[in-house]
Amino acid sequence: MHILKQLALLSLATIFAPTAVSSRCTFGDECWPEDISWQAFNATVGGHLIRSLPSAAVCHQGPFHNIQACNSTEQNWDNSFWRTNQSGAYTALLWETGEYGQCYLDDIDKPCDQGRVPYYSVNAHNVQDIQASVKFARERDLYLVIKNTGHDHLGRSSGKGSFAIWTHNLKGIDWHESFVPEGAGVGTSGIPAVTIQPGEQWLDVYRAAAEKSVIVVGGSARTVGAAGGYVLGGGHSPFAHYHGLAADNVLEMTIVSADGTHRTINNHTDSDYFWALRGGGGSSWGVVTSVTYKTHPIPQSFIFGLVQINSTSNDTFKRVAKESLQLIPKITQAGFTGYADIEGGFSALFVQPNGTVENFNRTFAPLESLADVPGVSALITSFPGSWNMYLDDFLHDPNIATNIQDASRLLTADVLENKTDELVEFILENGGGFNWIGHANNDERDNTAVHEIWKKSHGVFSASVDWADSASAAEKHQKRELLVHLSNRLTDIVGEDGGTYVNEANPYEPNWQQVFWGDKYQRLLSIKRRVDPTNLFVCNRCVGTNIVLQP
Ligand SMILES: Cc1cc2nc3c(=O)[nH]c(=O)nc-3n(C[C@H](O)[C@H](O)[C@H](O)COP(=O)(O)OP(=O)(O)OC[C@H]3O[C@@H](n4cnc5c(N)ncnc54)[C@H](O)[C@@H]3O)c2cc1C
Ligand SMILES: *[C@@H]1O[C@H](CO)[C@@H](O)[C@H](O)[C@H]1NC(C)=O
Ligand SMILES: *[C@@H]1O[C@H](CO)[C@@H](O)[C@H](O)[C@H]1NC(C)=O
Ligand SMILES: *[C@@H]1O[C@H](CO)[C@@H](O)[C@H](O)[C@H]1NC(C)=O
Ligand SMILES: *[C@@H]1O[C@H](CO)[C@@H](O)[C@H](O)[C@H]1NC(C)=O
Ligand SMILES: *[C@@H]1O[C@H](CO)[C@@H](O)[C@H](O)[C@H]1NC(C)=O
Ligand SMILES: *[C@@H]1O[C@H](CO)[C@@H](O)[C@H](O)[C@H]1NC(C)=O
Ligand SMILES: *[C@@H]1O[C@H](CO)[C@@H](O)[C@H](O)[C@H]1NC(C)=O
Ligand SMILES: *[C@@H]1O[C@H](CO)[C@@H](O)[C@H](O)[C@H]1NC(C)=O
Ligand SMILES: *[C@@H]1O[C@H](CO)[C@@H](O)[C@H](O)[C@H]1NC(C)=O
DSSP states (O other), rough: OHHHHHHHHHHHHHHHHOOOGGGGGGGTSSSSHHHHHHHHHHHTTTOEEEEEOTGGGSSSSTTOOOHHHHHHHHTTTOHHHHHSTTTTSBBGGGGTTHHHHHHSTTTTTSOOOOSSSSEEEEEEOOOHHHHHHHHHHHHTTOOOEEEESSSSSSSTOTTTEEEEOOOTOOEEEEEEEEEOOOOOOTTOOOEEEEEETTTTTHHHHHHHHHHHTEEEEOOOOSSSSSSSHHHHTOHHHHHHHOOOOOOGGGEEEEETTSSSSEEEEEETTTTHHHHTTTEEEEHHHHSEEEEEEOOOOSSSEEEEEEEEESSSSSHHHHHHHHHHHEEEEHHHHTTEEEEEEEESSSEEEEEEEEOHHHHHHHEEEHHGGGSTTTTEEEEEEEEEHHHHHHHIOOOOOOTTTTEEEEEEEEEEHHHHHHHHHHHHHHHHHOOOEEEOOOOOOOOOOGGSSOOGGGGGGEEEEEEOOOOOEEEEHHHHHHHHHHHHHHHHHHHHOOOOOOOGGGGSSOOOOHHHHHHHHHGGGGHHHHHHHHOOTTTBBBOOOOOOOOOOOOO
């Protein structure tokens, strides 16, 4: 063949083949490795290959039925610690089965469908297991996914017929009094830091940190992974007002890249790659094997605030919602972080490290007069607390084992103050709340891939859809279309240049590149092409992917 023709074919092959996930081998395809190959591979990962199953599989008739295991499944169905312990269980059930079939507790007389649960997973015990898995997936052209806790909102930690690397059991926390990133110039002074393995979860990290008298900027849910998708997407926190997002606190990461090499990435070794890892999203950049964060002193005290303002009619609701939304920029500027529901009123929990009751009273005083409005009842109160109280009572894991999905936007002061009527109307029709109320310290923002809009944002607003496990395919489809509609409505309110928090976003977001990363997307794409030229790491609406789930 003519050499130019050959070259042309070659380049066409590299342009088209790797981006099409349908060309990747999934279970059931002819190219899927034979049992004997899987056995040989299993030997290279220390026998850590697991046949992963949906969490209810052991309760269904069939080869995996197991009475004792089923009993434990029934007892623990919505236990977040149990769920994250299973290789095939996910926080939102729809990312297990939902779309493709059923395997729940209330349909055990029907066959269990494997759904989106990876067919095989490697229960990684060390970096070598991950390297061997990346190499095998690359050589066999497998649809590869990375699963840590399975908390992902966009279905990025599961995939139909896929092969998974499961990082949950890679545990380890190392404290440094004086950490200096690899490659930093001689004489660079070190700072207090901690290196966390990807399987660690926030509650365990916080408890270990308390023994060292420090905090690490992390999430408010106990079981979210401390060194996986959370930080790769940005990571909001009750401490972000003072110390920035989790990604802002990263000093260094180690990662197994698409070529199988284990690399140390920081501002000195590869500043572009480092920038992408700080907010460019889970899954896209390789398998993270550790994250080193700055640590901070434990706040001497905390103020916890409870705001509960109930309304009894649409008119009183409009007033309550409007005044509450308009106060949010002042609440965050005063140093409070919160989580709120705005249905039938405004119901929120707030926390401020090192806060005072005076500051709380002053900040929330404008809402007190709402109590005098007929048909409105209000409770606005605060109490001082300790770090232990925070660990024991404040942290929780909402919405486990449901089919909830969100459409969200980061709200700026301009939107909260000037588009309030539109927002209130939206909430009246669709419900809504805040996954996080807060204004992050943005000193590091330009050094991260996190959406620029965080600089002006005062919270992650979201509206959700949910369905029963037994919902029909038609109902699920209709709810997913509603979610797209909600995103479009939010764009109408905040504008085309608005954005959202990628980790708490709509899995069917229409204009996702712009909404998740804004102007930073093009740079992310060029880094993706360099560090993963064959697009080994793909997932729903991830940088450079061609997997774009449709409602
Ligand atoms: C109950 C609950 C509470 C939450 N609370 C908060 C909160 O307080 N603050 C906040 O910011 N967010 C919160 N979130 C959102 C959370 O940040 C995302 O769900 C995030 O994706 C979870 O990451 P994970 O690693 O735990 O989960 P997974 O679903 O296992 O992974 C998420 C994504 O990261 C990828 N990934 C995981 N591990 C690795 C790795 N080692 N290397 C490379 N890629 C990896 C996965 O492939 C996937 O794309 C919450 C979510 C839930 C369900
Ligand atoms: C992998 O090997 C181990 C140890 O021999 C075995 O227990 C396990 O079942 C194997 N995994 C699979 C999927 O066959
Ligand atoms: C199921 O587990 C519970 C709690 O561990 C136990 O009390 C019960 O006897 C078990 N039931 C069966 C059928 O094993
Ligand atoms: C999860 O696994 C850990 C480690 O094996 C164990 O200590 C813990 O009890 C498990 N939790 C649940 C709820 O199964
Ligand atoms: C709280 O106060 C302590 C002691 O004054 C200080 O070291 C710490 O940085 C403060 N933390 C925050 C989040 O303000
Ligand atoms: C804060 O407000 C509460 C309720 O109105 C009041 O009881 C308390 O004395 C106030 N505390 C301070 C320090 O202002
Ligand atoms: C508001 O409504 C909730 C739910 O009905 C109720 O539990 C709460 O006590 C009410 N609070 C006030 C201040 O009326
Ligand atoms: C609200 O709109 C007015 C008029 O355009 C503008 O001056 C003001 O800055 C806006 N508010 C915020 C918080 O941006
Ligand atoms: C309240 O508003 C909603 C949404 O606009 C509407 O569907 C509902 O009928 C209204 N309720 C009353 C009592 O007017
Ligand atoms: C990375 O290093 C460059 C040059 O040394 C510096 O300007 C920049 O602020 C550093 N960025 C981070 C995130 O430390």
